[in-house]
Amino acid sequence: MPKVKIYNQDGQATGELELQAALFGVRVKPSLVHDVVVALQALARRTISHTKTRGEVRGGGKKPWKQKGTGRARHGSIRSPIWKGGGVTHGPSKERNYAVKINRKVKRQALLMALSDKVNNERVLVLEAPNFTAAKTKLAAEMLKRLPVGRRVLFIIPQSNPSLLRMVRNLQGVKLVTANTLNLLDVISSSTVLFQKEAVPAFEAICQSSRNVKPD
Numbered sequence: 001m002p003k004v005k006i007y008n009q010d011g012q013a014t015g016e017l018e019l020q021a022a023l024f025g026v027r028v029k030p031s032l033v034h035d036v037v038v039a040l041q042a043l044a045r046r047t048i049s050h051t052k053t054r055g056e057v058r059g060g061g062k063k064p065w066k067q068k069g070t071g072r073a074r075h076g077s078i079r080s081p082i083w084k085g086g087g088v089t090h091g092p093s094k095e096r097n098y099a100v101k102i103n104r105k106v107k108r109q110a111l112l113m114a115l116s117d118k119v120n121n122e123r124v125l126v127l128e129a130p131n132f133t134a135a136k137t138k139l140a141a142e143m144l145k146r147l148p149v150g151r152r153v154l155f156i157i158p159q160s161n162p163s164l165l166r167m168v169r170n171l172q173g174v175k176l177v178t179a180n181t182l183n184l185l186d187v188i189s190s191s192t193v194l195f196q197k198e199a200v201p202a203f204e205a206i207c208q209s210s211r212n213v214k215p216d
Contacts, residue, residue, distance in 0.1 A: 001025070002119045006197065009130040011146025017126050017200065019119065023207055026109070026116040033184070036110035039100040040185055047098065051091030054079050060086070107184070108210060114187040124193045125149065126200060132167070140167040144174065150191025156182055158202040179203040 001018045002025045008014050019025070054060075060079030067074050081089045118124045125147065132139050144153060152173045157164065159178055168174045177186060179202040187193060195203075 002116075004119060004122075004124045004126050004195075006126045006128060007147055008128045009132075009143045009146075011143075011148075014128065017197070019200070020204055023112055023204060024116050024119045024124075026112045028113045028117050028120075032106065033110045033113050033188070036102060036107055036184055037188065039102040040107075040183070042098045042100040043102075045098040047094050047096050049092035050094035051088035053089075053091075054081060054087030057085070057087045104210075108207070111182070111184045111187065112207075114184055115193065118187065118193050123150070123191065124195065126195045126197050128197050130164075130196075135163040135167050137167050137170050140164075140174075141171055144171070147194070148192075149194060152189065152191045153194055154186050154190035154192070155194045155196070156199045156203070157196045158198040180206055 001021055003016045003018050005013050006015045006017050054077065057079045060077040064075050064078050065072065075083075077083075077086075079086045081087050115124070127147070130143060153175070155168060155174060155176045157176065157178055165176055168176050175186060175190070177183075179199045182203065
């Protein structure tokens with residue numbers, strides 16, 4: 001059974017917590033994780049670049065000159081791609097879809113692999129529920145300084161906590177997420193994953209319920 005250390009908000013180790021091997025002891029397959037990362041980044045990609053075709057460019061409804069008898073090449077519109085101010089051929093389009101299909105089970109497995117890798121490298125910590133005298137950013141910063149965390153901390157809490165969010169949202173390198181919104185990109189981009197103690201069983205319950213859901 002994989003184990004992680006438990007700390008209080010004063011930075012003192014208070015014990016160890018056993019994690020489910022089926023969730024935090026998964027054998028890591030780098031190629032699978034890479035494929036899911038690429039798919040997630042593609043899904044988040046916005047299509048911004050767009051050029052107009054000859055059918056979208058304004059003007060050019062009238063034939064510039066008659067078909068025959070002028071000695072010049074025949075043309076039907078001044079908005080042809082070969083004309084200045086005309087449409088663009090094979091340019092980027094806002095209709096392009098970058099989405100990559102990804103299986104739900106594969107996506108979940110990649111997340112568990114990333115968490116398991118963090119556990120193996122002792123980059124997962126558990127924090128006892130903090131008790132602050134006031135919702136001040138300074139208090140959250142002081143707590144994190146006392147904990148053995150890296151420069152980029154992913155702080156996972158069991159459910160939404162507006163007060164705690166206000167405390168950490170201005171801290172550089174700290175991201176606060178709930179157990180049900182935890183995703184692969186956040187895990188791999190963090191140097192330390194910090195679970196609030198109550199968030200561990202919450203995340204395990206979410207994984208268990210998703211396993212029991214039958215596909216349509």
